[in-house]
Amino acid sequence: MKTKVSLLLTGSELMNGDVTDTNSVIFAEHLNDIGLSIDKKVTIGDDQDLLAIEIAQLSQGSDVLIINGGLGPTVDDLTAQVLATACSVNLVLHQQAHQHLKLWAEKRKTVLNAPNLKQAYLPENSTVIANKTGSAVGFSVEFNQCLIICTPGVPSELTHMLKEEIVPSLIKSFSAPKHNEIARLHLFGIGESNLQALINSTFPDWPNEITIGFRAAMPILELKLITCCEKGQVLLPQWLEKLTSLLDAHILGTGANENSTIADYLVPLLIESKQKITVAESCTGGLIASQITAIAGASAIFEAGFVTYSNEMKSKMLGVPVTTLIKHGAVSEATVLAMAQGALINSDADFTIAVSGIAGPDGGTEDKPVGSVWIAWGDKNKIQAKYYCIPVARKYFQQVVAARSLDLIRRMLINSNNSAYYDK
Amino acid sequence: MKTKVSLLLTGSELMNGDVTDTNSVIFAEHLNDIGLSIDKKVTIGDDQDLLAIEIAQLSQGSDVLIINGGLGPTVDDLTAQVLATACSVNLVLHQQAHQHLKLWAEKRKTVLNAPNLKQAYLPENSTVIANKTGSAVGFSVEFNQCLIICTPGVPSELTHMLKEEIVPSLIKSFSAPKHNEIARLHLFGIGESNLQALINSTFPDWPNEITIGFRAAMPILELKLITCCEKGQVLLPQWLEKLTSLLDAHILGTGANENSTIADYLVPLLIESKQKITVAESCTGGLIASQITAIAGASAIFEAGFVTYSNEMKSKMLGVPVTTLIKHGAVSEATVLAMAQGALINSDADFTIAVSGIAGPDGGTEDKPVGSVWIAWGDKNKIQAKYYCIPVARKYFQQVVAARSLDLIRRMLINSNNSAYYDK
Numbered sequence: 001m002k003t004k005v006s007l008l009l010t011g012s013e014l015m016n017g018d019v020t021d022t023n024s025v026i027f028a029e030h031l032n033d034i035g036l037s038i039d040k041k042v043t044i045g046d047d048q049d050l051l052a053i054e055i056a057q058l059s060q061g062s063d064v065l066i067i068n069g070g071l072g073p074t075v076d077d078l079t080a081q082v083l084a085t086a087c088s089v090n091l092v093l094h095q096q097a098h099q100h101l102k103l104w105a106e107k108r109k110t111v112l113n114a115p116n117l118k119q120a121y122l123p124e125n126s127t128v129i130a131n132k133t134g135s136a137v138g139f140s141v142e143f144n145q146c147l148i149i150c151t152p153g154v155p156s157e158l159t160h161m162l163k164e165e166i167v168p169s170l171i172k173s174f175s176a177p178k179h180n181e182i183a184r185l186h187l188f189g190i191g192e193s194n195l196q197a198l199i200n201s202t203f204p205d206w207p208n209e210i211t212i213g214f215r216a217a218m219p220i221l222e223l224k225l226i227t228c229c230e231k232g233q234v235l236l237p238q239w240l241e242k243l244t245s246l247l248d249a250h251i252l253g254t255g256a257n258e259n260s261t262i263a264d265y266l267v268p269l270l271i272e273s274k275q276k277i278t279v280a281e282s283c284t285g286g287l288i289a290s291q292i293t294a295i296a297g298a299s300a301i302f303e304a305g306f307v308t309y310s311n312e313m314k315s316k317m318l319g320v321p322v323t324t325l326i327k328h329g330a331v332s333e334a335t336v337l338a339m340a341q342g343a344l345i346n347s348d349a350d351f352t353i354a355v356s357g358i359a360g361p362d363g364g365t366e367d368k369p370v371g372s373v374w375i376a377w378g379d380k381n382k383i384q385a386k387y388y389c390i391p392v393a394r395k396y397f398q399q400v401v402a403a404r405s406l407d408l409i410r411r412m413l414i415n416s417n418n419s420a421y422y423d424k
Numbered sequence: 425m426k427t428k429v430s431l432l433l434t435g436s437e438l439m440n441g442d443v444t445d446t447n448s449v450i451f452a453e454h455l456n457d458i459g460l461s462i463d464k465k466v467t468i469g470d471d472q473d474l475l476a477i478e479i480a481q482l483s484q485g486s487d488v489l490i491i492n493g494g495l496g497p498t499v500d501d502l503t504a505q506v507l508a509t510a511c512s513v514n515l516v517l518h519q520q521a522h523q524h525l526k527l528w529a530e531k532r533k534t535v536l537n538a539p540n541l542k543q544a545y546l547p548e549n550s551t552v553i554a555n556k557t558g559s560a561v562g563f564s565v566e567f568n569q570c571l572i573i574c575t576p577g578v579p580s581e582l583t584h585m586l587k588e589e590i591v592p593s594l595i596k597s598f599s600a601p602k603h604n605e606i607a608r609l610h611l612f613g614i615g616e617s618n619l620q621a622l623i624n625s626t627f628p629d630w631p632n633e634i635t636i637g638f639r640a641a642m643p644i645l646e647l648k649l650i651t652c653c654e655k656g657q658v659l660l661p662q663w664l665e666k667l668t669s670l671l672d673a674h675i676l677g678t679g680a681n682e683n684s685t686i687a688d689y690l691v692p693l694l695i696e697s698k699q700k701i702t703v704a705e706s707c708t709g710g711l712i713a714s715q716i717t718a719i720a721g722a723s724a725i726f727e728a729g730f731v732t733y734s735n736e737m738k739s740k741m742l743g744v745p746v747t748t749l750i751k752h753g754a755v756s757e758a759t760v761l762a763m764a765q766g767a768l769i770n771s772d773a774d775f776t777i778a779v780s781g782i783a784g785p786d787g788g789t790e791d792k793p794v795g796s797v798w799i800a801w802g803d804k805n806k807i808q809a810k811y812y813c814i815p816v817a818r819k820y821f822q823q824v825v826a827a828r829s830l831d832l833i834r835r836m837l838i839n840s841n842n843s844a845y846y847d848k
Contacts, residue, residue, distance in 0.1 A: 015463075017449040020449055021444070024441070025444055039439075039468075040467070041467040041468070042464065043466075044463075182440075193498070193540045196498045197537045197539055211500075212498075213437070215443065222442075279731075284717070285716065285722065285729070286711065286713030286717060287717075288710070289710030290710035292709065292710075293709020294709070294819050296784070298733070299787075303736065304731060304737040305709070305733070310723070316770070317770075363723075389532075389533065391532075394718070398718065
């Protein structure tokens, strides 16, 4: 039977918005490694009554309950006291914890004061868990047939304790034979709903054993295939392959984080093929260049970017004819084509991007509303241009325009005829 | 009686460590502003049964239950279905939600597909909450004498909906008599520990009724003065004034969010004084220009940016003498001064910034290690340059260089002689 794991996070700083909870990710990663997952997570401020009730409830429904935080020396650190109350046992001076504190103080050439000493009082029958870096030991008790483990809130101490002490001990009693597996694909050029519709229509026989999940890490979409059983593990590779050939050029790769941009995937392709890129930016104002140069090694494939925000600068820096600007306006096919051409000539690059649009909130007209943008992209043989309307907030508009521009070059580089959904 | 507020966060990505929960902070900040606080927070994966049980339990003990996430178009978005089940009502096509989706699709010149349309099905008797930026409307229902509010997981959509819709409506029914008050100052050019030491030494008589808090929203530091009692409320304005005159030019302003940059404060100053700025960027590769042009109205004060990544382009685009580059190298005082001068002349701006440095991870030498950077800044009368060493990861280095460059111009504009701690 699946081990039920609950997590109770304590601390008013987690409730009032002062602190972002990053410990949850640390717990998830360490537990997932040994085939365990967290079923429920509860967060509560430093309130004795609420904490005691929660410990009683969570311990009843769980095999393992991990409590995080509240082990420190100050008055708002309540975990040991509350746990003793919840389990109806006394708080006692624990010799091993006391010893740890004495050594800790000795090392720092300091004397244990009363608040420090408080950390040596643990619920009766606790098992101490070593803390090699901080003053607060962890501890565990059995209650309601549930193993309750108390852990420190300081992320570095927690990480250390999980790795060295808790995970090795959980493996012995609870580790599941590991059938859970996750495959990830990172995509651009197809949205969640189109992707879901495409999968539904292409694979009516999609196996129940493989769950599909999505995560939007703008502008990139992560598609996850998740399986928790033996049969699913066997099926996963072949269905991943089917999806891979279905999604084709929409696939950027298999690794992305919250800050990834399309440049993370394009720059390595350029480096590999030893080709350079340049950009002429109006409405994105340097964003495309900055995304390219954020990638280590960009200097091999990028020499110059032209941020031409005013019409005059489009002419002066890129040679866009004044007549073109007067006749067609800055946001026009003729202008972006001339910008792209000018950047290519001035920088001697292989690929070029030019964008001109109306990021808003002002500057829209009936003909060219806020969100209008012309993107030109190409190489020495051919430069083409396309109009898009992306009526979203200014910064998001700039992000989308940057992503699409870089994606259009990426599709050229991988010789894809599979156009993005934004081009359909 | 105190209003009891619970928060239910849904999404397997919050359980398996894929995503750090940042929405909790958004909720806390908006609710705290109107005297409400969150008593309990539960996080659960995309599991219908667990979610239904939790909705039933939390709604019984709360006046307000806010559910976050699970409103999207895909099969793992379960909130509407689960809430209908928990409340024993049907899921029905909601006309207002349907209308919203049709408009949303129309604006994007796309057609609603089945997964999209799913978002128009809400529990019977739901009240729709407008979503101005995304496809998923929010909605609320009354159940167990608890107001249940369902909100989107995308942070930008959530923030908008809280500010425009949910907070104004909660104020009417639930807002508490308010003694808690928070004053915020946003700072740059002084770090947490220097700030704490400065306050300690200047104000030994700091009143107990006002707590000081810090929040680092890189690169900006937020200083919070928090009070929860009547006396503190009376004292707050005068101590805020004392701090304001102490911190002087380090103060950017009083409003910042996680994505704020120094440009948010500099661009309005430039607009107000009708002066233009230009930038010549090597190691930041367009980041400074993109931060300036991310601000609405930037076209009034910015015409051109020069991303000169290679030496050749520094000469070609900015007129940096080839001899200067050969003699002093790209990362040198002479080069950034020439870059700044070249940008000023070519763009006819009032202020200029130039940066050249080694962002790493490669390219460092013994003389000029990774993290070295020369920044030049000034106007038509005087351009000066300074060397900094900021040995941090590439993207963070670029952010710090951009922030300092813009801050140096900001201090010129406000005629400050109070130099930043990075210059001490």
